[in-house]
Amino acid sequence: MKKNFLKRLVTTGLATVFVASSLIGCGTTASNTADSGSSTTATSEDTTSDHPDTWIADRTITIQAYVDDIGNNLPANINDTEVMKELTKRTGIKLDIQYTPGDSDASVMASQLASGTIPDVIISYLDDSTRPEFPILLKAAKEGMFADLSSYLPDTKVYSRYLEDNYLSNDTKNNITFRDDLDGAAYILQLSIDSEDRSLEYNPADAYVGGLYIQKSIVDALGIDPTSIKTQDQFYDLLVQIKNGGFTDDNGNAVYPLGPKFWGGSSDTLEYIVPGFNWGVSDGYNITADGTIQHEADTDYVYDKINYVRKLLDEGLMNPEFFTMDSTRAEEVSRSHNSAIIADVHNYQDIVYESDDWVPLGPLNDISGDNSKITHGKKGNGAWAISADAKNPEEILKFFDYLATPEGQLLCEYGVEGVSYNLVDGKPVLTDDVLQKMNDGDKEDLVNTLGAGLGGVGCNFFHFVVTNIDNTGNFGESRPGAGSSTTYARSVEIATDYPRTLKLVPGLDATAYLSADSLTDVKAQMSLLNYNDMIVQAIYASSDDEVKSIVESFRQQLKAAGNDTFIEYLTQLYKDDSTTIDFYN
Amino acid sequence: MAVETLKKKQEISTHKKSLKKRLLQFWPLYLMLVPAIVYYTLICYVPMGGIILAFKDYSFRKGIWGSPWVGFRYFRTFFTSFDFLRLLKNTLTVGFIKCILEFPFAIILALLLNEVRNMKFKKISQTITYLPHFLSTVIIVTMLQRILAPNTGVINQIVGSLGGDSTTFFMMVPGYFFKLLFSMDLWRNIGWDSIIYLAAISGVDLALYEAASIDGCSKLKKMWYITLPGIRGTIGLLFIMGVGSMLSTGFEQIYLLRTPGNMTVADTFDTFIVRIGLMNGQFGYATAVGLIQGLVGLFLVIICNKISKKYTEVSLW
Numbered sequence: 001m002k003k004n005f006l007k008r009l010v011t012t013g014l015a016t017v018f019v020a021s022s023l024i025g026c027g028t029t030a031s032n033t034a035d036s037g038s039s040t041t042a043t044s045e046d047t048t049s050d051h052p053d054t055w056i057a058d059r060t061i062t063i064q065a066y067v068d069d070i071g072n073n074l075p076a077n078i079n080d081t082e083v084m085k086e087l088t089k090r091t092g093i094k095l096d097i098q099y100t101p102g103d104s105d106a107s108v109m110a111s112q113l114a115s116g117t118i119p120d121v122i123i124s125y126l127d128d129s130t131r132p133e134f135p136i137l138l139k140a141a142k143e144g145m146f147a148d149l150s151s152y153l154p155d156t157k158v159y160s161r162y163l164e165d166n167y168l169s170n171d172t173k174n175n176i177t178f179r180d181d182l183d184g185a186a187y188i189l190q191l192s193i194d195s196e197d198r199s200l201e202y203n204p205a206d207a208y209v210g211g212l213y214i215q216k217s218i219v220d221a222l223g224i225d226p227t228s229i230k231t232q233d234q235f236y237d238l239l240v241q242i243k244n245g246g247f248t249d250d251n252g253n254a255v256y257p258l259g260p261k262f263w264g265g266s267s268d269t270l271e272y273i274v275p276g277f278n279w280g281v282s283d284g285y286n287i288t289a290d291g292t293i294q295h296e297a298d299t300d301y302v303y304d305k306i307n308y309v310r311k312l313l314d315e316g317l318m319n320p321e322f323f324t325m326d327s328t329r330a331e332e333v334s335r336s337h338n339s340a341i342i343a344d345v346h347n348y349q350d351i352v353y354e355s356d357d358w359v360p361l362g363p364l365n366d367i368s369g370d371n372s373k374i375t376h377g378k379k380g381n382g383a384w385a386i387s388a389d390a391k392n393p394e395e396i397l398k399f400f401d402y403l404a405t406p407e408g409q410l411l412c413e414y415g416v417e418g419v420s421y422n423l424v425d426g427k428p429v430l431t432d433d434v435l436q437k438m439n440d441g442d443k444e445d446l447v448n449t450l451g452a453g454l455g456g457v458g459c460n461f462f463h464f465v466v467t468n469i470d471n472t473g474n475f476g477e478s479r480p481g482a483g484s485s486t487t488y489a490r491s492v493e494i495a496t497d498y499p500r501t502l503k504l505v506p507g508l509d510a511t512a513y514l515s516a517d518s519l520t521d522v523k524a525q526m527s528l529l530n531y532n533d534m535i536v537q538a539i540y541a542s543s544d545d546e547v548k549s550i551v552e553s554f555r556q557q558l559k560a561a562g563n564d565t566f567i568e569y570l571t572q573l574y575k576d577d578s579t580t581i582d583f584y585n
Numbered sequence: 586m587a588v589e590t591l592k593k594k595q596e597i598s599t600h601k602k603s604l605k606k607r608l609l610q611f612w613p614l615y616l617m618l619v620p621a622i623v624y625y626t627l628i629c630y631v632p633m634g635g636i637i638l639a640f641k642d643y644s645f646r647k648g649i650w651g652s653p654w655v656g657f658r659y660f661r662t663f664f665t666s667f668d669f670l671r672l673l674k675n676t677l678t679v680g681f682i683k684c685i686l687e688f689p690f691a692i693i694l695a696l697l698l699n700e701v702r703n704m705k706f707k708k709i710s711q712t713i714t715y716l717p718h719f720l721s722t723v724i725i726v727t728m729l730q731r732i733l734a735p736n737t738g739v740i741n742q743i744v745g746s747l748g749g750d751s752t753t754f755f756m757m758v759p760g761y762f763f764k765l766l767f768s769m770d771l772w773r774n775i776g777w778d779s780i781i782y783l784a785a786i787s788g789v790d791l792a793l794y795e796a797a798s799i800d801g802c803s804k805l806k807k808m809w810y811i812t813l814p815g816i817r818g819t820i821g822l823l824f825i826m827g828v829g830s831m832l833s834t835g836f837e838q839i840y841l842l843r844t845p846g847n848m849t850v851a852d853t854f855d856t857f858i859v860r861i862g863l864m865n866g867q868f869g870y871a872t873a874v875g876l877i878q879g880l881v882g883l884f885l886v887i888i889c890n891k892i893s894k895k896y897t898e899v900s901l902w
Contacts, residue, residue, distance in 0.1 A: 140646075537849070556667070
């Protein structure tokens with residue numbers, strides 16, 4: 001009996017523990033939710049008389065960033081940084097910035113928006129409306145998840161410029177912010193927009209020179225001028241020359257004449273190695289001389305591209321893992337000089353600016369026989385929106401507007417006067433200590449203690465969220481430290497010695513127009529097709545017959561996805577206004 | 586005999602009692618059941634309501650219940666899409682590899698381990714075979730990429746040193762994809778999957794082995810006539826449950842092994858669902874494909890269970 005009682009007691013105890021632990025689990029979550037919920041609540045009880053003119057409200061704004069550049073450089077506690085303390089002193093605002101890593105920022109955003117609730121503000125990448133994030137943002141905007149800011153914009157100091165004629169690019173204005181189908185509402189605001197259109201100005205002080213880079217020692221040994229390599233034939237001859245030259249890497253192994261992109265193998269490097277066959281300049285589409293719009297897959301250019309790269313592979317002129325190598329190994333083959341030519345890197349990557357080992361090659365001519373870099377005019381670098389459920393959205397807009405003023409930008413990018421910079425002749429000059437840390441790559445202090453953007457070197461959030469940018473006009477240099485930092489001297493030197501010419505082609509990539517309401521089904525099918533992946537698949541095919549079969553299969557898929565309907569839509573659009581799509585030959 | 590009669594009597598008396606009385610009598614046991622019921626209700630059954638998304642045009646703002654109905658639109662789109670047959674073929678192939686082809690290997694390993702008499706060797710062997718199960722798929726695929734790299738990978742270097750062609754790019758050739766998947770999956774799971782069979786083997790009556798030994802039975806015959814029939818029930822149950830997940834090929838493994846070269850074969854229902862659902866934000870469409878996958882799995886389990894019950898008397902219900 002006693003034994004039985006003990007058994008029952010133990011069993012009851014165990015059962016109680018099980019149940020209690022389940023309930024405790026639920027309870028903890030609930031209280032956390034309640035806590036986080038309260039942190040997003042506005043507490044705008046202004047205002048007392050001793051507040052500065054820049055005062056907005058005593059509240060915390062919760063921001064969800066779908067931008068890995070922000071997430072990877074977030075301070076441990078942003079409100080403890082010098083910049084944020086000063087910002088709170090001036091505006092009353094505190095920030096709670098969240099970042100959720102995932103397979104891609106766009107898929108994390110899709111999942112979180114689908115849950116139906118978002119914090120006060122969301123921030124996303126959004127260079128233009130062709131980005132994968134845009135359809136998701138647009139769907140959320142149309143379904144009323146974001147606050148309409150159109151009535152507040154005229155009262156802002158900086159964002160009111162978005163209402164000026166010709167301030168925003170056509171894409172930003174007509175496809176993103178002030179779309180016709182939004183009935184006058186403005187939900188999504190782009191960031192990092194230049195105060196003036198400088199898209200055709202080449203400034204070596206801040207120019208990114210990307211694409212093919214070749215080892216300087218090989219250039220010297222072969223006695224060539226790397227800028228003279230412009231055609232596909234010249235490029236092929238150079239690769240053969242390198243192969244026959246017997247060059248070796250740091251480990252004594254023979255180099256591959258053409259190596260993968262510095263950041264990992266990818267099919268997008270096709271734009272640098274076969275631009276001469278890239279007829280589909282508008283994300284695969286272009287227009288023929290007789291005015292017919294076609295996808296490149298339906299032309300013979302697709303075979304030219306494939307056969308050219310197949311020849312390089314067959315003759316051992318390129319690394320067989322060119323398209324698939326993971327980022328770690330790709331970096332390794334670049335750093336060990338195993339690649340005579342890196343398919344894509346730029347002058348602000350340490351491998352380039354920390355030594356004289358690499359110089360730009362080409363760039364190769366495009367389909368029009370010109371090697372100018374194509375620009376489409378002004379564009380942004382990100383976007384933000386306020387939740388429809390956020391309290392007092394006008395306060396949030398005011399805060400972002402303050403960040404965009406010259407005064408706000410100075411604080412965001414340079415930090416606090418006397419702490420991280422001093423004013424010399426009215427222009428900010430970073431302190432030696434900050435410059436030293438920037439040169440040494442000592443991010444810890446710059447991010448966690450100072451918290452300034454420093455042109456992206458520090459707390460990237462504050463670099464990302466400004467707009468109406470005129471760094472040279474406002475601060476005397478293209479980015480913090482450019483005038484006094486030695487780190488990027490080589491980057492600027494490369495941009496000066498190897499200048500790029502720029503060519504303006506107005507309009508958007510054709511695929512941007514897949515977001516039209518009438519093309520919903522076509523878009524759903526088209527989004528499952530990847531033209532570059534098909535090309536790579538064909539490049540590795542075992543025979544010419546297999547190449548043909550892969551290309552034919554893609555053509556059928558394209559047709560089945562509704563390509564004809566889409567081309568019909570594009571034809572009408574282009575007929576109405578030829579500057580809407582960036583076709584050129 | 587007396588014990589069995591007593592048990593039967595107890596069973597009869599228990600069945601006769603009302604639920605209330607049984608609750609009062611065995612309340613500690615029922616209390617212990619509560620967390621399991623709560624878990625399955627909240628985690629497994631409540632989310633099933635989301636299936637309704639397969640018939641709706643999902644709106645972020647209106648949520649699952651408020652979104653407008655679209656009927657069978659997604660099902661029609663999927664069945665008539667260019668990808669359907671290719672996806673089905675790939676999914677069934679991967680499912681066949683994982684559920685049928687790999688299935689006997691864990692049993693064979695368990696049988697072999699059961700025969701090992703040196704305990705130290707047995708434990709070391711078990712540990713070595715279990716270890717891969719704890720490695721993440723990302724690590725395993727990264728290792729594979731290194732091992733199979735053209736020219737620089739171990740396999741190609743061995744082939745090269747033997748005078749063969751060392752440039753084979755295994756990861757890019759569609760013909761190697763299923764072989765790689767099979768080898769990788771088997772290496773990773775064989776040890777872990779054998780645990781349950783080892784446990785079942787330990788439950789086989791030792792007296793049967795002793796009797797067989799006295800009758801002069803060889804080890805192989807004992808394995809065939811005693812061990813295997815002894816664990817037949819476990820094998821049957823695991824097989825039936827495995828068949829249910831035949832269309833669920835697992836996302837990460839296939840996604841990570843995918844290259845532009847092998848993508849014609851490395852695309853299954855699971856990778857398709859992630860591509861259209863998470864990457865393209867078409868939640869309704871992705872749910873519809875997931876629902877098809879689940880229904881076919883359920884159908885396969887019912888069929889297998891019926892066949893198994895008829896011929897082997899082993900069944901889930």
